[in-house]
Amino acid sequence: MLTYTIRRLVLAIPTLLFISLVIFLLLELAPGDPMANVPLTVPDEVKQRMREALGLGEPVHIRYIKWVIQFFWVEPLHIINNLFGTSFAADAQRVISWQSRSPVADIIAERMPQTLWVVGMSYLIGVLIALPIGIISAYKQYSWFDQIGTFVAMVGFSVPTFFTGVLLIVIFSVNLGWFPSIYDTTHEVTDWDSFVFQLKQIVMPVSVLALYNAAQISRFMRASMLDNLNQDYVRTARAKGLKEKTVVMVHVLRNSMIPVVTVIALGVPTVFGGAIITEQVFKVNGLGQMLIISIQGNDLPMVQTLTFIFAILIVLFNLIADILYGVLDPRIRYD
């Protein structure tokens, strides 16, 4: 198992390098010029020098290698600096945003907590809703609970998040006035009232994402439970005289969770992708909104770094899913 994990980790490095190359070359085609906002009175030679100061004067392959060094070596060192107060690579060139002229990593670090809060909460709640629904739907197959669950899951899966979000705003902010339609990230929780306000503003974005996630996961949970409920070992467990609760909640559930856990792990990066839209709807200034702003503002280093972070998430959680599958299911051993 350990050798498998190490081999997969080693294999992930060329994959990620290749993806970063693809993203880099794609952005290389971009028509945008970082000097577009500089006044026309600035002479061309000066503009050329400013471009070179941004690292744009060199050929493609050198810039790519420089970017790789900045991303994989300089930026992690700066993270260590921030954590432990050391000063590695203090004068090394960092990845600089064209819009704000500050290091990309600092902006991302500013915006990370909002995204993590909203996305993390919604995924957690989605999973917590989905598992019981899936279990009950499977155990009482074709009952009214199962029928309603199936229908709600189908609706939750089909209705796009940008519509559910807008619909919730129409109902709960415009008509009922219960929740604010804009997520205020400068809000700080100091006492009970501000905590209630925080709770109110996070309800809508979280429930939009949670509904979407719960719909998918509950379907998987139901299918997996149904596969296991007809197995021979379940009959054996019942024949031994075990309580029905023990049979379902211990024997069947543990075996059904194996594929579901991997699905949950695989879903994490997609949730970050889905958060792009939800953040746009509720005006959460997280990573997704940053991506949209930098795409519209032609801020290529930012776009590249953010896209690549999403790619890392996908590769990482694929790896986690595969390893979890091996750990949970003793029949599957990678050698």
Place this chain on the structure above:
Amino acid sequence: MTDTTQEPVHSSNQTGDISRSYWSDVWRQFRSHKGAMAGAIVFFGIIFATLLGPWFYNVDATFIDIRSRNQGPSFDHPFGTDQLGRDILARMMAGGQVSMAVGMTAMLISLILGTLVGVLAGYFKSLDGPLMRLTDLFLALPLLPLLLVIILLFRDPLNAAFGPEGGIFILMVSAIGITSWMQAARIVRGDVLALKEREFVLAARSIGTSRTMMIMRHILPNVLSPIMVSATLGVANAIITESALSFLGLGFPPDFPTWGRLLFDGVDYLQQYPERVIFPGVAISLVVLSVNYMGDGLRDALDPRIRGR
């Protein structure tokens, strides 16, 4: 001599007529799936409404009548008018045509790509490794950010080449197609791998069938059912992606209505005129929901283990 050889052919034809054919069997099973039938009725209803609607309700979707702007539903304008006085019902029908066209074309592209990669990887052992690595690589790409980037990059050159509407249509359709073929490829490859070991393929090879004929006559018809299921689900996926991109402001231009674009435009007037968001939103959701139900029914209908019951 000729008589004796014709005889069995004739009789087998007759038994073929009497016994139920494969597709009538599938159709019978599909019809018994209530959700799938309801989905099919809603889906084709919406298609007919968007295609035939403009024949009965011929109001120009782009005609600006600034005097009658922001009107509620009335006899002249059943869905009301928008902030420039354009008729919303006409815009919904025009937008539906574009959204459906994008969905269908993008699905076709992704299906052709997926089937090609899947069949090649499954049938030719030497291609299996590289093609599947390619599929894994595409699966590891962050698709929504990349789609946004692709549209940012190629919008202007394509608009210059094909005009603002044609350019963005080609861009949208190919971008969605290129980023959504992987699931179909994986499923098709798995099925082809299993089919390749079957006796009828061996028999076909033993009489000297060429590779192309083998794939066209024997392999492809047998992987048709997973392809059809992923085709239906592909339409839903493409429509959602198109409207998500339009919703983020990176889709079709403002004077060119699609459902996603209408929704995006309606968000600005959310407080005063919530129905402008709800009409296109409900249309998108209904289409996707009905397509998903159809896909569900089709999967059951094409699965021989379920159909037997």
